[in-house]
Amino acid sequence: MSPKLNSPVQTQMAVSVLNHSLSSDPHGNQKSEGKPVGRRRVFVQTETGLVLGMDLDRGDNAHTVKRRLQLALNFPTEESSLTFGDLVLKNDLSAIRRDSPLLLTRNILHRSSSTPCLSPCCKDLQQRDSGGPIEVLGCSSRCSQTKQLVKDVAKAIKSGVDPIPVHSGLGGAYYFRNSRGDSIAIVKPTDEEPFAPNNPKGFVGKALGQPGLKGSVRVGETGFREVAAYLLDHDHFANVPPTVLVKITHPVFHVNARESGHNNKNQDKNQHLISKIASFQKYISHDFDASDHGTSSFPVAAVHRIGILDVRIFNTDRHAGNLLVRKVGGGAGRFGGQMELIPIDHGLCLPENLEDPYFEWIHWPQASIPFSEDELEYIANLDPVRDSEMLRMELPMIREACLRVLVLCTILLKEAAAFGLCLAEIGEMMSREFRGMEEEPSELELVCIEARRLVAEREIFPSEAEPGPEDDFQFNIEFENSYPMTHKVLPPYHFGVTGGASIHTLSKLEEGLEEEDEDDNHETSNVQKGTCFSNVPRLLPSLSKLSESLKGIGLNEKSQRVTAGVRKGNGAITSKDNSSCSIGFQVGTSSACDQLQASSNFVKLSDMGEEQWVAFLEKFQELLFGAFCHRKSITTGQRQRLGTSCKF
Numbered sequence: 273m274s275p276k277l278n279s280p281v282q283t284q285m286a287v288s289v290l291n292h293s294l295s296s297d298p299h300g301n302q303k304s305e306g307k308p309v310g311r312r313r314v315f316v317q318t319e320t321g322l323v324l325g326m327d328l329d330r331g332d333n334a335h336t337v338k339r340r341l342q343l344a345l346n347f348p349t350e351e352s353s354l355t356f357g358d359l360v361l362k363n364d365l366s367a368i369r370r371d372s373p374l375l376l377t378r379n380i381l382h383r384s385s386s387t388p389c390l391s392p393c394c395k396d397l398q399q400r401d402s403g404g405p406i407e408v409l410g411c412s413s414r415c416s417q418t419k420q421l422v423k424d425v426a427k428a429i430k431s432g433v434d435p436i437p438v439h440s441g442l443g444g445a446y447y448f449r450n451s452r453g454d455s456i457a458i459v460k461p462t463d464e465e466p467f468a469p470n471n472p473k474g475f476v477g478k479a480l481g482q483p484g485l486k487g488s489v490r491v492g493e494t495g496f497r498e499v500a501a502y503l504l505d506h507d508h509f510a511n512v513p514p515t516v517l518v519k520i521t522h523p524v525f526h527v528n529a530r531e532s533g534h535n536n537k538n539q540d541k542n543q544h545l546i547s548k549i550a551s552f553q554k555y556i557s558h559d560f561d562a563s564d565h566g567t568s569s570f571p572v573a574a575v576h577r578i579g580i581l582d583v584r585i586f587n588t589d590r591h592a593g594n595l596l597v598r599k600v601g602g603g604a605g606r607f608g609g610q611m612e613l614i615p616i617d618h619g620l621c622l623p624e625n626l627e628d629p630y631f632e633w634i635h636w637p638q639a640s641i642p643f644s645e646d647e648l649e650y651i652a653n654l655d656p657v658r659d660s661e662m663l664r665m666e667l668p669m670i671r672e673a674c675l676r677v678l679v680l681c682t683i684l685l686k687e688a689a690a691f692g693l694c695l696a697e698i699g700e701m702m703s704r705e706f707r708g709m710e711e712e713p714s715e716l717e718l719v720c721i722e723a724r725r726l727v728a729e730r731e732i733f734p735s736e737a738e739p740g741p742e743d744d745f746q747f748n749i750e751f752e753n754s755y756p757m758t759h760k761v762l763p764p765y766h767f768g769v770t771g772g773a774s775i776h777t778l779s780k781l782e783e784g785l786e787e788e789d790e791d792d793n794h795e796t797s798n799v800q801k802g803t804c805f806s807n808v809p810r811l812l813p814s815l816s817k818l819s820e821s822l823k824g825i826g827l828n829e830k831s832q833r834v835t836a837g838v839r840k841g842n843g844a845i846t847s848k849d850n851s852s853c854s855i856g857f858q859v860g861t862s863s864a865c866d867q868l869q870a871s872s873n874f875v876k877l878s879d880m881g882e883e884q885w886v887a888f889l890e891k892f893q894e895l896l897f898g899a900f901c902h903r904k905s906i907t908t909g910q911r912q913r914l915g916t917s918c919k920f
């Protein structure tokens with residue numbers, strides 16, 4: 273593993289967390305400068321999907337926003353909360369940037385998916401919203417390409433060119449056209465996602481903000497993830513089509529009358545325009561998708577590039593239908609050959625917690641080919657801290673939990689690639705396995721669980737110094753002596769001992785999200801509760817000390833002394849290199865393992881305070897080396913069994 277990679281990541285992480293903590297505004301916005309914020313346009317979306325654009329003045333606060341909504345929507349504001357990503361807006365709106373989408377939710381006691389709360393009148397809505405047919409929500413230099421498309425679509429709408437509903441997929445999607453009638457953009461409204469109130473394909477039943485199709489992605493939050501994937505695709509490496517978030521108004525959009533409180537859908541549709549918050553992506557003409565075609569002709573580089581992106585963003589939805597394929601003739605293609613791949617549909621990336629990713633490419637032979645030099649260079653240059661900062665700037669509604677997943681997965685990717693793992697091996701480490709009817713935690717999750725345990729242990733015995741190399745070594749010997757590799761009864765995890773953190777470790781995310789909802793109702797924010805920013809002054813000295821102590825320590829050095837390994841069930845580690853990969857932790861027939869298996873979310877990242885998170889990342893990196901050795905030994909074993917017939 274490259275010491276070059278490791279040290280800066282850790283040091284920058286601590287420094288960034290430090291800087292981040294210094295600002296009372298989690299998104300690093302105007303508030304940190306302490307200046308009042310001027311006039312801004314924001315977009316307030318109700319949990320049933322209706323959208324109202326409004327201009328905020330300096331003196332406006334959450335109550336005035338609610339008041340305006342009450343007038344426009346007849347919404348009982350005393351029973352509602354205004355939220356913006358992780359923030360529940362009690363009063364002060366100075367952290368809210370221009371073009372931000374805010375969500376107005378009814379408090380949980382009053383919420384029921386079967387009883388619509390609103391009797392909104394779209395006519396009122398439109399009268400109070402003076403925006404044009406398409407408004408881009410935040411738009412940096414990175415969206416210059418899309419700006420022109422937006423203009424072209426707006427022009428076509430005005431001249432009466434209608435969009436075309438897309439029939440495939442579970443969510444509502446529409447091809448928008450230019451004045452010539454060519455499809456140039458695909459628009460996916462956030463309230464038409466699967467389970468969202470206005471899904472046109474019958475998959476309804478949840479309000480915006482509740483856990484959705486994937487437990488770790490809330491309904492209504494896929495749109496900004498589509499944009500995040502595009503923004504993270506530096507240098508257009510993986511070929512993600514340009515994407516922005518928009519407020520868009522058109523009668524074509526779907527509204528479920530019952531879910532949204534509309535009395536007569538047709539009447540609304542015919543007489544009124546409907547505004548939505550939606551992802552707006554460049555339409556890419558293509559010949560088919562990867563499910564329609566043999567995959568062996570896909571260029572190795574294209575598969576690698578998409579896989580690299582999927583690992584970074586922990587994509588839970590890379591099925592073959594989400595890879596468009598374009599034939600490029602005569603060797604003139606981007607990769608010198610016949611097929612170009614276009615990755616789409618990134619709405620289920622960056623979950624708030626680790627779950628089971630889905631990587632269609634995992635068993636494609638291309639994924640087992642080692643990374644090329646330029647891919648390794650690209651990976652080496654990735655900077656999770658810079659990426660997180662960029663996303664906070666560009667998409668201020670993004671939740672810190674999603675950014676933690678990004679940071680964790682980018683570190684995994686960088687370290688794994690530097691170690692020499694191939695894409696398939698990294699994907700395998702991130703994927704869960706089914707044994708019998710049970711889902712087991714992935715190797716990545718096991719590393720995280722162990723890292724959390726070590727951090728919790730350190731918190732319980734704070735007076736004990738950090739173990740040095742000898743201590744680590746001693747620990748390993750003792751561990752192996754107490755629990756030899758062939759031992760049938762493995763030591764349990766001590767989740768019970770670690771207090772609050774351990775309970776969270778085993779809690780299901782769905783429960784977590786519901787809890788957060790309840791918290792929302794009490795008008796407290798996660799951020800204010802201390803998940804991210806509380807006790808900052810108390811943390812500062814120790815954080816800077818930690819930051820200092822991380823400087824100059826290479827992972828090679830640390831890995832060799834930590835020598836962690838991974839073991840599932842009762843199977844012994846068969847590492848070829850087990851001299852350096854002695855056992856570090858095991859999950860087997862223990863009660864903790866039973867507990868783990870009973871849970872669909874094995875490890876939570878979002879409930880750690882900042883100091884804990886930094887310590888966790890440090891432990892995580894230390895443990896990776898053992899996990900990589902273990903993974904390598906598995907693939908080596910598999911290859912030996914398969915022989916050499918799998919050449920690509």
Ligand SMILES: Nc1ncnc2c1ncn2[C@@H]1O[C@H](COP(=O)(O)OP(=O)(O)OP(=O)(O)O)[C@@H](O)[C@H]1O
Nearest residue numbers: 438440441442443445458513553554555556616617
């Ligand atoms: N950028 C694009 N260019 C061209 N066609 C696209 C693009 N994005 C999506 N499509 C087409 O629209 C269809 C639906 O899009 P998408 O898969 O993103 O929707 P979805 O509702 O999220 O689907 P799923 O149910 O698979 O998650 C795709 O199968 C594809 O044919």
